Amino acid sequence: MNQERRKLLDRPILLAIPLLIGLFITRSPLLMTSLAPTQDQPWADAPIQLITTPQYETKKTDIFTTGATHMALLHNSIFRGYNSIFQQAPFVQDAEKSDFIGYSLTWHKFVKSHHDDEEVSLFTKVEEVLGDKTIWDETHKEHGTRQAFLPGLAQFEQYLKTLQSAKDFSGAELQRIMGSFQVPFEAHFHSEISTIANLAKHPNAPKPGSPEEAKAALTFKTWGKSTVSKAGNLDVVPFFLMNLDGTVEDGMWANWPPIPAPIKWGLVNIGGAYNHRWWKFSSCSGGKPRQLHALHSAK
Numbered sequence: 001m002n003q004e005r006r007k008l009l010d011r012p013i014l015l016a017i018p019l020l021i022g023l024f025i026t027r028s029p030l031l032m033t034s035l036a037p038t039q040d041q042p043w044a045d046a047p048i049q050l051i052t053t054p055q056y057e058t059k060k061t062d063i064f065t066t067g068a069t070h071m072a073l074l075h076n077s078i079f080r081g082y083n084s085i086f087q088q089a090p091f092v093q094d095a096e097k098s099d100f101i102g103y104s105l106t107w108h109k110f111v112k113s114h115h116d117d118e119e120v121s122l123f124t125k126v127e128e129v130l131g132d133k134t135i136w137d138e139t140h141k142e143h144g145t146r147q148a149f150l151p152g153l154a155q156f157e158q159y160l161k162t163l164q165s166a167k168d169f170s171g172a173e174l175q176r177i178m179g180s181f182q183v184p185f186e187a188h189f190h191s192e193i194s195t196i197a198n199l200a201k202h203p204n205a206p207k208p209g210s211p212e213e214a215k216a217a218l219t220f221k222t223w224g225k226s227t228v229s230k231a232g233n234l235d236v237v238p239f240f241l242m243n244l245d246g247t248v249e250d251g252m253w254a255n256w257p258p259i260p261a262p263i264k265w266g267l268v269n270i271g272g273a274y275n276h277r278w279w280k281f282s283s284c285s286g287g288k289p290r291q292l293h294a295l296h297s298a299k
Contacts, residue, residue, distance in 0.1 A: 152181025
């Protein structure tokens with residue numbers, strides 16, 4: 001064995017680096033084919049209507065308008081996820097059904113984790129900031145209960161997890177299940193945004209520049225940073241980022257969330273490499289809309 005080969009074997013990291021680079025190149029979402037949507041095909045802006053952010057609509061910058069805006073951007077990623085699943089479900093080819101199931105279950109995990117985190121953490125903290133436990137009552141009156149869509153959401157997960165084989169997946173059946181909870185789901189996620197934005201008018205709303213305002217702003221900021229990452233860095237985080245459209249509202253949110261570019265790149269292309277086959281069904285790439293894969297492949 002020559003001296004050069006012995007040096008390589010003595011330092012296995014030198015052998016591993018090319019293998020890791022090769023693995024990254026074959027799995028990174030960075031290399032995923034992305035074509036701009038065309039007008040003759042549906043995209044992820046329907047059937048659920050996306051939310052216009054309060055900040056774009058009103059130009060206000062108080063803590064509740066800002067908090068509601070950031071929540072709207074997160075909800076729109078969830079909505080594009082729903083729409084991308086609904087639109088593509090009937091067209092998924094047998095060879096890709098397992099990947100589509102993984103993508104769809106990640107959406108479910110995202111929604112369930114986000115909803116639970118709101119109920120347990122954010123909503124109670126906002127009640128404490130305002131000293132008012134009735135602030136969510138109007139949402140209950142308008143849309144019944146915040147839990148109205150959860151049975152259908154559970155059925156969505158159960159259907160996908162109890163398939164005997166990925167080939168047994170039926171796009172029509174998944175669409176039927178999604179349609180059963182779409183109305184309360186859409187109403188609930190829209191209503192939260194207007195409710196939070198309207199809290200700026202609450203008599204106990206912190207005054208601009210006050211310590212109470214700074215504390216409330218920190219509440220929204222801290223929760224926003226943790227709510228997605230705690231759900232899963234190898235699945236939910238890439239899902240979230242690959243269903244963000246930075247071109248909307250005159251490009252106002254092109255750099256949202258405010259994550260340093262190298263870190264955001266790593267979350268998508270390194271974290272996303274683990275479940276790389278799932279992300280071809282996403283609605284966006286690099287913050288721009290992309291054609292829905294299953295619809296494009298069905299042409």
